[in-house]
Amino acid sequence: MIGRGDLSVNTVVVGPTSVEFISGVSSMTNTTDYTPPKVWIWNKANGGQFANINRPISGPTHEKALAVGRHPLQLYSLGTPNGVKVTVMLEELLALGHSGAEYDAWLINIREGDQFGSGFVSVNPNSKIPALMDRSGPTPIRIFESGAILIYLAEKFGAFLPTDVAARAECLSWLMWQMGSAPYLGGGFGHFYAYAPFKIEYAIDRFAMEVKRQLDVLDRRLAESDYLGGTEYTIADIAVWPWYGALAKGLVYDAAEFLQVDSYKNVQRWTDTVAARPAVKRGRMVNRTYGDPASQLHERHDASDFDTKTQDKVARPK
Numbered sequence: 001m002i003g004r005g006d007l008s009v010n011t012v013v014v015g016p017t018s019v020e021f022i023s024g025v026s027s028m029t030n031t032t033d034y035t036p037p038k039v040w041i042w043n044k045a046n047g048g049q050f051a052n053i054n055r056p057i058s059g060p061t062h063e064k065a066l067a068v069g070r071h072p073l074q075l076y077s078l079g080t081p082n083g084v085k086v087t088v089m090l091e092e093l094l095a096l097g098h099s100g101a102e103y104d105a106w107l108i109n110i111r112e113g114d115q116f117g118s119g120f121v122s123v124n125p126n127s128k129i130p131a132l133m134d135r136s137g138p139t140p141i142r143i144f145e146s147g148a149i150l151i152y153l154a155e156k157f158g159a160f161l162p163t164d165v166a167a168r169a170e171c172l173s174w175l176m177w178q179m180g181s182a183p184y185l186g187g188g189f190g191h192f193y194a195y196a197p198f199k200i201e202y203a204i205d206r207f208a209m210e211v212k213r214q215l216d217v218l219d220r221r222l223a224e225s226d227y228l229g230g231t232e233y234t235i236a237d238i239a240v241w242p243w244y245g246a247l248a249k250g251l252v253y254d255a256a257e258f259l260q261v262d263s264y265k266n267v268q269r270w271t272d273t274v275a276a277r278p279a280v281k282r283g284r285m286v287n288r289t290y291g292d293p294a295s296q297l298h299e300r301h302d303a304s305d306f307d308t309k310t311q312d313k314v315a316r317p318k
């Protein structure tokens, strides 16, 4: 058993026998007899959740045009943390009175491979939600990567991104922190703790340590200011909350006890403050396909949809 905090991140544990060779720290029993071949080969049946949508190549797998609604902004997304960032931002802009932020939110079912349709790939060549088309001008503009979408919308509407140079730098720093950090939480910790076909102590230890370090980074920042960027609520909070707020409330990966998330008191306080905003409550419902049917608005084409089109109200086909 390796003491947590001792293991060098550069240590590679492979080979057929138990491992004693770990940069100067205690040894652990190897959990795999896998030796990488000279050339990696795509094994489609590698198991684990999402194995059916993972591919080592990009580009479309099939022809499928995207639907286009009546609003200036067309969002193609799903209610995952990355998707929620954008729907919260759009609802916040609408709450401020920016009618130009009216949007149609279309559902992209990533488990069914919708992200590999030709229309979606033309909006995001990286085949991941969220993707946005701004059709308000003479030439449609595509924006992909949730951080880029938040900056685009903040600049377009002059909101949630401070204009003061120092405050703007702080806001963008935390936004980029989120974009760089969340893959360790989702693709690293979440994958190995919750989704991998078997538990690997080395991987779970490595990523649990990193996620706890990230929570501590946030907790210390939120001990010194109300919001991540400073005194104002900004796109930095909008980006971080769907990931680390959800983690802090035990809503992702069922890891609240394992990571002792209650101990991050400032993260808890900030999470509750952000969650209480009406626009956040609406934004997290859009494109959501799990949980209480009353919290799921699969597609959003009008503000009234929140009252009339949630899954508990949509008539089920007989």
Ligand SMILES: N[C@@H](CCC(=O)N[C@@H](CS)C(=O)NCC(=O)O)C(=O)O
Pocket (backbone or CB within 6 Å): 053, 054, 080, 081, 082, 083, 110, 115, 127, 128, 129, 130, 144, 145, 146, 147
């Ligand atoms: N860095 C991207 C990450 C987007 C992302 O990973 N999206 C996931 C859902 S949260 C996705 O679409 N996965 C589909 C796939 O990997 O095929 C962003 O922030 O927009």
